[in-house]
Structures are given as C-alpha cells and as structure tokens.
Amino acid sequence: MLTDYERLANLNKDYLWNPFTQMKDYISSDPLIIERGEGIKLYDVQGRAYYDGFSSVWLNVHGHNVPELNQAITDQLSRVAHSTLLGMANRPAIELAEKLTGIAPSGLNKIFYSDSGAAGVEIAIKMAFQYWQNKGVKSKKAFITMNQAYHGDTIGAVSVGAIPLYIRLRASLTSGQSG
Numbered sequence: 051m052l053t054d055y056e057r058l059a060n061l062n063k064d065y066l067w068n069p070f071t072q073m074k075d076y077i078s079s080d081p082l083i084i085e086r087g088e089g090i091k092l093y094d095v096q097g098r099a100y101y102d103g104f105s106s107v108w109l110n111v112h113g114h115n116v117p118e119l120n121q122a123i124t125d126q127l128s129r130v131a132h133s134t135l136l137g138m139a140n141r142p143a144i145e146l147a148e149k150l151t152g153i154a155p156s157g158l159n160k161i162f163y164s165d166s167g168a169a170g171v172e173i174a175i176k177m178a179f180q181y182w183q184n185k186g187v188k189s190k191k192a193f194i195t196m197n198q199a200y201h202g203d204t205i206g207a208v209s210v211g212a213i214p215l216y217i218r219l220r221a222s223l224t225s226g227q228s229g
C-alpha cells in the first residue's frame with residue numbers, strides 16, 4: 051500500500067512535466083510536493099515546513115494564504131470569475147487600470163493586460179513593431195538584446211533573449227537562421 055506521498059510522487063513522474071527541470075534527474079529523486087502555504091512558509095504533503103525564501107520564483111511577494119487577498123479573490127469569484135475584454139470590459143479591469151496609471155511614470159497612461167512575463171514581452175515586441183509599421187517606417191523591425199538577457203520562454207520572448215542554453219536549439223525558429 052503506497053503512502054499518499056508515494057502516490058503523488060509516482061503520479062508526478064508519470065504525468066507531470068516540470069518546467070525548467072531536467073526530468074531525467076527529477077524522476078530519480080524524491081520530489082518536494084507542496085500541500086499548503088502560510089505567510090513566508092510552505093508545507094509539504096508530509097507536513098514539513100520550508101521557508102519560501104525566493105517567493106515561489108518571485109511571484110508570491112505578499113506571502114501565502116494572505117487573508118486580505120483570499121477575501122478579495124473570494125469576493126470577486128462570487129461575482130464573476132472571468133469575462134472577456136474583447137470588445138467589452140468589466141469593473142475590476144477598469145478600476146485597476148485607473149489605479150495603475152496613477153502610479154506609473156507620467157506619460158504611461160494606458161493599460162493592456164497580460165497574464166505572464168513572457169506574454170507581456172510578446173505584447174511589447176508586437177506593439178513596438180506595429181507602432182513603426184503604422185507610422186510608415188517599414189524598415190524598423192530589429193530588436194537589440196543584451197548579453198545573457200532573459201525575457202521568458204515563449205518563442206517571441208526567446209527571440210529577444212540571449213542565453214545560449216535557451217536559444218541554441220531554437221535559433222532557427224526565432225531568427226530564420228539554422229540552429
């Protein structure tokens with residue numbers, strides 16, 4: 051009879067492909083499997099506590115299970131979980147946009163939402179490109195990238211990045227050259 055941890059670990063190895071993880075090594079290890087979080091700590095399914103010292107890759111800056119955030123999410127869920135911004139709008143999208151423009155540097159007074167860093171970079175690339183196309187400067191389509199730059203892992207974001215490990219295999223996809 052498997053323990054709950056062993057069952058989850060086996061299912062992880064059978065069905066879940068962890069990003070930025072060498073799965074060959076991962077499947078021969080005992081994976082860390084998180085059950086819940088509280089403030090700065092995460093707890094695994096076996097009840098052990100860990101300091102989430104890198105805020106779950108910088109994304110959990112306010113800590114885990116924060117009552118005020120949980121309440122705000124629950125309040126919104128009880129109204130509507132999702133509605134599109136395609137040709138229409140919704141209350142929180144509008145009100146947050148106003149707040150964000152209030153704290154953004156002057157001149158940045160429009161908000162376009164994205165759901166991840168890589169998608170945000172894709173959007174910025176497309177907007178910058180289209181801006182010059184619309185202005186009639188058709189030749190302006192090169193992007194300068196810094197050495198070792200990382201902007202996310204989608205194809206467009208990789209195309210303006212410069213970490214050899216990430217771009218080596220995909221060069222032919224992102225630049226038209228063979229890899």
Ligand SMILES: Cc1ncc(COP(=O)(O)O)c(C=O)c1O
Binds near residue numbers: 200
């Ligand atoms: C500088 C930078 N840009 C973009 C990204 C991509 O963000 P995401 O993982 O949300 O797509 C990251 C992620 O680490 C990043 O560090």
